[in-house]
Amino acid sequence: MNKFLATARGEIPAELVIKNARIANVFSREYELADVAVYQNKIAGVGQNYDGVEIFDAQGAVLIPGMIDGHIHIEDTFMIPPAFADTVAQMGTSAVMADPHEISNALGIAGLEYMFKSGLNLPIDIFWGAPSCVPASEFETPFEELDMLSIKNMFDKNLCQHLGEVMNFPAVINGDPDVWGKITAAGNVPLTGHAPNVTGKNLNAYLSSGISSDHECNDLNEAREKLSRGMWIMIREGASFPNLKILLPLIFENELNAARCMVVSDDITARYLLETGHMDAKMRIMIEAGLNPFTALRMVTLSPAEYFRLYDRGGIAPGRLADFALLDSDEMNASFKIKHVWKNGRKVIKNSNLFTNVLNEIPDLASDIKITRIPTEEQIKIKSSGDFINVIGVTEGTVLTKMLTLKINRDKNGYIAPDLENDIAKIVVLERHRNTGNFSVGFVKGLGIKKGAVGSSVAHDAHNFVVAGADDKSIITALNKLAEMGGGLVVTEGENLISSFPLQIGGLMRFASPEKISSDLILLENCAADIGIKIKHPFMVLSFLCLSVIPELRITDKGYIDISRGGLQNLTAR
């Protein structure tokens, strides 16, 4: 006798039956009062009068399918995968599509292998995207480059399920053989995109690659155009870059668009997770905004499942994985919480052991590189005979920056100086993977820095050291502290280290519980606020100032970059 079929037919008791739940049926878009019968890791039946060895009484609460995050960089939570999984599993997440390109930039193949290994046997399924752009562009310097053979290797070994965001859109558009080689090596898997502000004929060229999604739509028209060209739209609701409010009208215009849209995190922190939530939070935001809860649910369950070709999940239905979560409420509303979670038919319970086990070994390469070639205060001073400089313009809430051309402020010695009254700080990037000593200097407006400096080894995507500060001494102190720590986040003032936050694994992650990470981060962010930085998630904002593949002006160890203006830009301007 096939027990699965016998369970489905109701001839033997199911191993587990959830009774008295209001099933949120993402297919029929209505609540359904029925039993859910489970055999091993799968749903055997949905219907009336299933008997079970174990019965769970849902007492009229809503049961939703396990939620799926279609795009996230786990590293950016500062948590290792087991800690991340333990955290989001409690929030009803059952799967994430993770692009490990942060660790790839910082630790190369060894870092990737660490992620793949530590991502196994967790209370969520982590599906990895092969990092397609390491480095993100020719204007960044990573630990090592991932070439097309590395990509092919990952797929040959079944380590990856999709191609990670293809960020180097100019290379795609212009037919660069390296990037096209990686796309080709990925073969017939979902090819995920990253194409901020790419529209018109450039978008056509980008899409000729077969890339089929994007999470970088900055306004409604951009999203409309991309949708109309056949792309799936990932609406990013990240910690620093929340796009739901901007892009939800796409769904209000026509709910059928929900069949080609999903909501993703991209970049969130441990603090954000604990305070706001994961996919459950995105649900609440959408419902609060007035979206039909079933439409909202589709965009965090069925739609990502379909885009990523995960036909075994996405809804509570027979034959699919027994991944579901029970709310504390009898409806999906703007304030529901996740009360109970099942993954593969097993109840999910908090398990801190997950991140204190053997997998917590630091990858071999992590401690090999000691950064000793650090510039002096003198070396980061710059003179110019002109009147203007280019400045990175930061606007809270968007990942886009501006390239501002502003009048030079000079110190008493004639050097170009921060202009704190006008919120212009100095920013320095130092290469940290090969100890080359390469560094670059620029200026940034909009962080709010009034004194001291903030520094980070999380600096997308190459993750060199980035420091922004009010004076050269604070900046150099920050660089030295980052080098001493082997990576992390710091706040400095003059010669003093005000606060630090070590990130032992590649300068990106640490071995700690989300609570510890979050509380330490709050302390650190308070120190950042003390020196004037009032924007939310200041270190995340800082880290993105180096990402060369998002317009407009960025800074890497190679200097100023504006991808929309073709690459390298001068510090001085006319």
Added chain:
Amino acid sequence: MNKFLATARGEIPAELVIKNARIANVFSREYELADVAVYQNKIAGVGQNYDGVEIFDAQGAVLIPGMIDGHIHIEDTFMIPPAFADTVAQMGTSAVMADPHEISNALGIAGLEYMFKSGLNLPIDIFWGAPSCVPASEFETPFEELDMLSIKNMFDKNLCQHLGEVMNFPAVINGDPDVWGKITAAGNVPLTGHAPNVTGKNLNAYLSSGISSDHECNDLNEAREKLSRGMWIMIREGASFPNLKILLPLIFENELNAARCMVVSDDITARYLLETGHMDAKMRIMIEAGLNPFTALRMVTLSPAEYFRLYDRGGIAPGRLADFALLDSDEMNASFKIKHVWKNGRKVIKNSNLFTNVLNEIPDLASDIKITRIPTEEQIKIKSSGDFINVIGVTEGTVLTKMLTLKINRDKNGYIAPDLENDIAKIVVLERHRNTGNFSVGFVKGLGIKKGAVGSSVAHDAHNFVVAGADDKSIITALNKLAEMGGGLVVTEGENLISSFPLQIGGLMRFASPEKISSDLILLENCAADIGIKIKHPFMVLSFLCLSVIPELRITDKGYIDISRGGLQNLTAR
């Protein structure tokens, strides 16, 4: 220089540009006034101001994506694949998902190979489903059985793209190892279903197999349930069994359902194609019924493309195949016609050579079997001491039959006789693949036969000879004529052949143009009408009386079958 990308970017003239078209954008659900630039077989760009080596002026007419039929048995058009392709390509069809289980039943592997070969290099793409149920059930006798190794072989050789309709639903539900072996052999491809009246716990069990679609919903509630259990609904609009009117409310209820529904043909004839059309006809029917034309369009383009994982088509968008059709109208309305068609960027023109070329060779096995063991009139006479018999009840417009229990009518010699006043004819099925002489006798109500007989070698799915008639002589004449012809359709009266329609290839298809097939069929159907059969598509209705996997009563060479009652049924009843 990559010419495709340069075309997309608008830097070199496209090979072909369609100008002044109103593009029916299935993603944005609106008409878009833009150029479509083509490079080789693909769309390089959609947008303004594309220059082209060749310019086609659409003069304001609507351009729609190539349409996709998600489920059809080409054999049932009586046309060989090249003739079928030539016909439907003119109607804007660019791809069909074909289940060649008819030829598999009639000619086995050799027949399949003929289909695969003759399906190449045509103006449409034919994606084959591996026939999962040959025979359809244990109650039918085909030429040869296709076992799980045959299925595995077809996928190993990349001959098939999906698993053909899994009709033997009792075997799936009950865990039959043969059927489950075939499902397993198919692996990670779309597994298409056939589950008429399967609901509740049986449906749960059926779905545990991973089968994900169904085209046999007979009413709205059945469709709603299947949709809610995660299935894709194929709304069948066949020649004899048109379901659109019954099932369209599913889409009216919520247009989001169109993202998991498509419209398919299943069984249509050459005559139907010429008189009514193919997917274009389904579009007209849906629009006439009041559906938003873009929703209708989705269900014959994007939705089937997504279900069948054909990510290179389904809409007019960059990077997708240059498959599109120009209407004679500036809107998609209930009377549009297809005026021009492009497939892979080339203009499709009628090409009768397609079906007079080398591929028209009859498969080797076709003429090997001579049917000599044909029953006599005496042998098909039946006596019974009871008062009642079971009778197949036919209702026009539905593929379902009834199992009727009716009072016996006896002739002067005491044999059970047709009751023409009450529209009850005799029906005989004779095994024709192995010349075993096996036959069975039953009765059918609802065909309208007043005299003579109709016979067919198209008799789903085993395609034995089936004859229904008013008297034994006409029936035996029909069987003899079918045997002489080596397959086809006949109308007889007494000893006389009134009309015949040869089907040289496996008794299923013939080498002829659709016009010839259609006009000959009209002649034949007129003769059938002369003996009383007024229902539409009488030979298609007759052919389905043998299909053991659709409830209720059917007849095969093994006798009466009712799958919903577990199989074999008696002729006589209480």
